[in-house]
Amino acid sequence: MDNWTEKREMVRVAKLYYLNGLTQAEIAKKLGVSRPVISKMLQRAKDTGIVEIYIRDETVSMVELEQQLEAALRLDEVIVVPAHGSKNEELIKQQVAKAAAQYLPKWIRNKRRIGISWGTTLYHLVNEYPFERHHKMKVYPLVGGIGRHRIEIHSNQLAYEFSKKLGGSCEFLYAPAIADSMELKRQLVDSPDIRSILDEARRVELAIVGIGNPYESTMTEMGYLKDEDLRQLQEGQAVGDISSRFLDRTGKPIDTDLNHRVIGIELDELRQIPIVVGVVSGSNKLEAVWSSLRGDYFDKLIIDEYLAEALLDKAKEVSNGERG
Template sequence: MLNWEERRQLVKIANLYYNDGWTQEQIAKKFGVSRPVISKSLQKAKENGIIEVFIKDETVHTVELEQQLERKFGLEDAVVVPISGQTPDIVQQSVGQAGAYYLSKNLKSVNSLGVSWGSTLATLVREYPFELREGIKVIPLEGGMGRKRVEIHSNQLAYELAKKMGGSCSYLYAPATVETEELRERLMVMEDINEVLHEGEQVDIALIGIGNPYKDSTLAELGYLQEDDLEELRKMGVVGDMGFRFFNRVGEPVNTFNKNIIGISLEQIKQIKKVITVVAGSHKAECVLAALKGDYINVLIIDEQTAIELLRENV
């Protein structure tokens, strides 16, 4: 217990340091003591409740969410984007911007970058700055051909991102899905396709989005999933997908629906050194939770509302 004189001394030191902006060295001279004595006095003032530090900034809440996500799910990194009542389009743009900034700041010693497909990833690529990173090669992680929404296909995103980086890219000249497993096997052994898929397995970083096949689904919008497909997915327990690769509530691949996909598998994604996932929209919370349980994600870039949903006990 501090006596009155000790408490008065600590308050005086704290006031000089925090309110008057004195350095510890200046305070030490005033009181005729060493700087470490002042440092210890400030620590003692905190321990006795004389000093309480408040961080006043709107981002403090999202930083706390990031730390909780990292601890709960064992993530290497988490970025939570504040949304405060924004429209879905603005939320997606904000998450894409955050993803672009994070990627730009985390490319040291990265030689190869894999990219999946989707509208949130397309926003990330659109927001990515033009900068010189000539040594990087960008690899599409699955096929994608057709006339609808080509701007969000893996090949196109690989090309656009490589162009912004001043790097190079590969192309996977194959559709994302084919009608039969036999046709898939024939395509997968073709030299041009096989080489790109092998490159995809070896990338240093993978950029991947997560989809909800039942709500606001780009797969359904593009005609990859029909109503009978969705019914079958429900029966099989599918809750989400990462670039066409479907998984159940605990993150296990549902291979019945993955066997006709031209791209690297969920098992191969899990082996990549760093998988960065960008997600916008709380309707994907259950999908993200399942992907986290499947251990496919190292870095999660997500909007605030979805982060809150993930941290609830029962998603």
């Protein structure tokens, strides 16, 4: 755990204990660790000067933002990654992925089946992930992963690379994310191998997914989305996508031919997975993230500071509108 992550955890624990009045046992249960771990963190917070009469740390504002978002969005946990004043979107994306790689190990502990989607953020996450030894852990792609472009960010490749980092194994879904026709999709999903992998993917214990803005997406850059597809998305009022399935503002999948040709688990099935972690950066994805939250697809969210502030403003705006 790097210095920033350690300090952030100490600040979070100190706030819960000294300001929110939780007991060490309550904090331990909330964070999924033992009480002695919390005790040691509180002592270290004092030893390093983070806790004196008040909590002193540059990450305290991030912790406050996280707690406000957890309450406003009704999520189990939100991790906000500071942007340190940077406007470099690629750098911020890498920092969000790095933070995800630092928090995921404790979330996947004791799990046997992990699901992963695809995209550039998850590619960086896998690259940053530490090597572990989970021999009984298996990684499953949640959406088709065959394509000629940017192979390194496809779900099959990410499942393979992630399984190597975990010291486990993986399965491959030998199908494209979006089939060229409904007839081809039917043929593929009816094949025993693909049907079997999709059945197993539906039963993963934790899923890691990104969120996309369909009008500024990797799918468009890679040629997956043609002009006709983008027209369909605009007509269907799509604002975002999760695992290549497109959502409207209410968080529901749009009823288009494009969505029906996706090969992967359905969004209703994603909602049934015990823990779903969303990893996303970029304020241009505000509406996409908001719609996915309205659809209740996530339990945990890892986002950058700018997006977090925009989400909180959106939540307050909606709340004030409902009261009015």
